[in-house]
Amino acid sequence: MIRLYRLQQRLSITRHEALAVLTLTVLFLTGLTIRHVQEQQAPPLAVDSLVAQPSASSPAPDSRASNAPPTPSAENPININTASSEALRALPGIGPALSKRIKRYRSTKRPFQRVEELKRVSGIGPKTLATLQPLVHVASPDASSD
Numbered sequence: 497m498i499r500l501y502r503l504q505q506r507l508s509i510t511r512h513e514a515l516a517v518l519t520l521t522v523l524f525l526t527g528l529t530i531r532h533v534q535e536q537q538a539p540p541l542a543v544d545s546l547v548a549q550p551s552a553s554s555p556a557p558d559s560r561a562s563n564a565p566p567t568p569s570a571e572n573p574i575n576i577n578t579a580s581s582e583a584l585r586a587l588p589g590i591g592p593a594l595s596k597r598i599k600r601y602r603s604t605k606r607p608f609q610r611v612e613e614l615k616r617v618s619g620i621g622p623k624t625l626a627t628l629q630p631l632v633h634v635a636s637p638d639a640s641s642d
Contacts, residue, residue, distance in 0.1 A: 568631040575635045576614065577607040587631055589624045608634045 504514045567586055568574045574583050576598065584595035594617070601617050602608060611629055614620050620628075 573631050573633040576611070576632045577602055577634060579632075588627055590628075594619050610634060 500511070500514050500518065503509075503517065504511060507514070507517070509517070568583070574587070576584075581592070581595045581599060584590050584598055585592060590598070597617050597619060598614070605616075608614065611632055611634055612625070613634075614628060614632075615622070615625055
């Protein structure tokens with residue numbers, strides 16, 4: 497009670513106002529405590545972790561079909577003039593829309609003469625081109641090297 501009286505004196509408020517201030521302070525501190533306890537608990541499981549993972553004893557299903565294009569690499573670059581949509585989508589940063597634009601460019605304008613011409617395709621900038629350069633090459637469309 498002495499603390500309540502001192503609070504009244506310092507803030508020059510009535511006894512009821514002092515009780516209201518103390519009640520709000522206690523409620524505020526209780527809320528902070530509850531929030532702190534909730535943050536300390538383990539985070540909820542991610543949605544991806546709810547999917548069953550194959551066990552070590554069962555063989556993992558082959559993620560590629562036998563007719564799927566090989567993964568493009570510096571040792572095995574793909575020809576952007578003859579690559580299918582699936583092969584183009586295997587490149588980093590190339591999705592379905594961008595692979596369609598690449599195919600549309602090479603069929604409506606002309607086949608690519610240099611890899612740098614990929615910048616002419618809408619959606620391919622300098623960063624994407626720098627990522628793609630070691631993974632692609634240009635050969636004439638009638639060359640059957642790929």
